[in-house]
Amino acid sequence: LSERNTVQKQIILDVLKSFNTHPSVDELYAEIFKVHPSISKATIYRNVKQLADKGEILQLAVPNDVSRYDGCTDFHHHFVCDSCGGVFDVHADCIDATKEVFSLIQNKHGFKVDRSMTSFFGACSTCAESS
């Protein structure tokens, strides 16, 4: 049941953390390929899943888009542009989803809440201008 530290796993984590954006597996692959051309996409799929399960990275689900990954696990949120599909960070000071809310939900519904994330939707600055 032990988990091994491999070169590939470390590169995947490092490269993901170097992104300011929220790359897909394809985007990660393209970047990792530059330093480790022999990597396989299957390895990236397997590792991002494992890292997300351990909570070392976040997996983002975006409507009409592939899975995206976020190397920043600090509590924060996302804005998704309905027009271009871009995903941008929205930091937490904007919204109040605190542990108090988690308890409230747990008491009301019986769900044991661990974490939360808010998605905001609309038009990003670029798309709002060109319309």
Added chain:
Amino acid sequence: LSERNTVQKQIILDVLKSFNTHPSVDELYAEIFKVHPSISKATIYRNVKQLADKGEILQLAVPNDVSRYDGCTDFHHHFVCDSCGGVFDVHADCIDATKEVFSLIQNKHGFKVDRSMTSFFGACSTCAESS
């Protein structure tokens, strides 16, 4: 540029609204098939996309899961069980993501925010018990 009201579109909307859960296209198909066996999945895919674009239904993006649809467009949130993948409603009184927050984000980032949705993650009551 006109959009037509077809029998299929109406059935899709009706059946979706009859769910308390958040069905995938496959689950919708299975249910619609009972009353309209000649329906095609392509028709369902095309219509849920159109309905979601018009805002008549919601498209939910769930990590490691297919797209799910929600016939209830009232402002509310979701709890996703990390263990069984179930998606449950969490109504809005639990969390404060109001128009004020939207303005705050718009001022800070320039995004024109239209709507938001919060996802809570953890263990649902059933899964929390059996662990």
Added chain:
DNA sequence: TTAGATGCAAACATTTTGCCGCGAT
């Protein structure tokens, strides 16, 4: 009448899996 919608099947894209060999522990 005509342009949007349907059903079907084929095409596509993304993600998962089986297999075998490699390498971290």
Added chain:
DNA sequence: ATCGCGGCAAAATGTTTGCATCTAA
């Protein structure tokens, strides 16, 4: 020396598209 992991290719899954036909307007 194990057994988890990597690379590859094949398979599985989910979604979109081309096309001929149908139908709402």
